[in-house]
Amino acid sequence: MHMTNATDMTHTYADLPALMGLMTGDEKHGPAATSTLDVLWVLYDRVLRVSPERMADPERDRFLLSKGHGPMAYYAVLAAKGFVPVEWLPGFGSYDSPLGHHPDRTLVPGAEIGSGSLGHGLPIAVGTALGLRAQGLDEPRVWALIGDAELDEGSNHEAIAFAGPAGLDRLHTVVVDNSSATYARPGGIAARFEAAGWSALTVDGRDHEALYAAFTAPHPGRPHVVVARVEPKSA
Amino acid sequence: MDTMRDRFAPVVSRLLDEDPRVAVVLAEIGVDGFAEAARRHPDRVVNVGIREQLLVGAAAGLALTGMRPVVHTFASFLVERPFEQVKLDLGHQDAGAVLVSAAASFDWPAGGYTHMAPGDVALLDTLDGWTVHVPGHPDEAETLLRHAVAAGDDKVYVRLSLQSNGRALPVDGQRFRTVREGRSGVVVAVGPMLDTVLAATEGLDVTVLYATTVRPFDGEALRRAARAAGTDVVLVEPYLAGTSTATANDALSEVPHRVLGLGVGRRELRRYGQVEEHVAAHGLDARSLRERIGGFVGAAVPA
Numbered sequence: 001m002h003m004t005n006a007t008d009m010t011h012t013y014a015d016l017p018a019l020m021g022l023m024t025g026d027e028k029h030g031p032a033a034t035s036t037l038d039v040l041w042v043l044y045d046r047v048l049r050v051s052p053e054r055m056a057d058p059e060r061d062r063f064l065l066s067k068g069h070g071p072m073a074y075y076a077v078l079a080a081k082g083f084v085p086v087e088w089l090p091g092f093g094s095y096d097s098p099l100g101h102h103p104d105r106t107l108v109p110g111a112e113i114g115s116g117s118l119g120h121g122l123p124i125a126v127g128t129a130l131g132l133r134a135q136g137l138d139e140p141r142v143w144a145l146i147g148d149a150e151l152d153e154g155s156n157h158e159a160i161a162f163a164g165p166a167g168l169d170r171l172h173t174v175v176v177d178n179s180s181a182t183y184a185r186p187g188g189i190a191a192r193f194e195a196a197g198w199s200a201l202t203v204d205g206r207d208h209e210a211l212y213a214a215f216t217a218p219h220p221g222r223p224h225v226v227v228a229r230v231e232p233k234s235a
Numbered sequence: 236m237d238t239m240r241d242r243f244a245p246v247v248s249r250l251l252d253e254d255p256r257v258a259v260v261l262a263e264i265g266v267d268g269f270a271e272a273a274r275r276h277p278d279r280v281v282n283v284g285i286r287e288q289l290l291v292g293a294a295a296g297l298a299l300t301g302m303r304p305v306v307h308t309f310a311s312f313l314v315e316r317p318f319e320q321v322k323l324d325l326g327h328q329d330a331g332a333v334l335v336s337a338a339a340s341f342d343w344p345a346g347g348y349t350h351m352a353p354g355d356v357a358l359l360d361t362l363d364g365w366t367v368h369v370p371g372h373p374d375e376a377e378t379l380l381r382h383a384v385a386a387g388d389d390k391v392y393v394r395l396s397l398q399s400n401g402r403a404l405p406v407d408g409q410r411f412r413t414v415r416e417g418r419s420g421v422v423v424a425v426g427p428m429l430d431t432v433l434a435a436t437e438g439l440d441v442t443v444l445y446a447t448t449v450r451p452f453d454g455e456a457l458r459r460a461a462r463a464a465g466t467d468v469v470l471v472e473p474y475l476a477g478t479s480t481a482t483a484n485d486a487l488s489e490v491p492h493r494v495l496g497l498g499v500g501r502r503e504l505r506r507y508g509q510v511e512e513h514v515a516a517h518g519l520d521a522r523s524l525r526e527r528i529g530g531f532v533g534a535a536v537p538a
Contacts, residue, residue: 123289127297
């Protein structure tokens, strides 16, 4: 792998475990640490129109990591794509490091929001979509990543119930479902979005082609959710 | 006389016309006032329904795209219910907004405690970087609303109330104003408390400062007043008693001083009725204030 300098853009998916290892001192990661890894990689590698040079560009896409817990995969992808210097990774969580166990947007290059407390990202994403629309910025798309248990928080449902009827079709949500919610019903996640008028697809959260197809599926006039199912957290 | 809230929608509607950064975010309350503005600016007048977490979260998202959100509902649903959104979505995200509340401490007593927010300013005091305007007259509210929206990406709270003084004074969005000068004590009257404080201190030898912007607290004005009138200080605030006591103490930390914080009591009255009845129940009528202020500064209270 190539880790010679921070702007090296040749990192690949295969480099991510080693980048995560710089934070954890371990090249093997359990499902909880990596539940978001494939979703994040496909988004940053193939879907999001963002780059380190575009972070001040009003026309960039916005990716809001709402599930801020366990951000190693996020930092690894940001490092792989040149937003965050690889040299920062070993300091993960230390007093002088910009990389905390929950991200802070004012410290992490490329992070659109800080997160940690659950249920904040999707409402902020709604406002981001409204703000872009109000300024006539029709190109940028807005993405929020949330966890299945994060959907317990009622604030998400305020956002879901508003965005569908409001027709916020530039808004996208990806729910990484590792079956960590204590109370859940099969198919319940997609059903709740669909009931609010969203376009919804459920796919294998480890299958890059399936993720890409779901992320890029047309959804005219409606916001879009992709439920990315991965192995259960408890497995 | 019209109310501060009567001014809110017309003033902010004009600001929507003047400044393309301005957006209004509502949660059903106050929507009717923006009907015409919503026709002119359909993408900049947003009603999110009865969803106050989304109200503040969406405002933060708007701000992160460069807009200047003006967010409005009753104080209890603007500051208290979505307090974590105020703390994190605005503060932690480093996003600015103008929060404009109505109903204040007990503007609608018949509505009961669910619609009372005497603790709003004290809650904001737990956070960094908030400007707090408490106008005492509709004209002042208009001026301070304009100041708030024009304040870059600052976090600003504007507390509108049905309680009002009889006439407006010039306000600059920063400083306290000396209304009366005396030699044996300083009384700081906040916003709509001024008329009552002036009546209560009639004939007492005290300086009366008028505060319509309470955060940042104009400590220099208090120190200046105390140099001439002594360091017995009474704060009369239309929200929770003692909200500014620590701030006044900090302003006078270099000199021996005493501070009495008057305002709305913590105890829930469980009473309905009229505003005047709640003013009296909290000891904020002119007669009660005169006794408490006079007793504190040691003035013989003329009958």
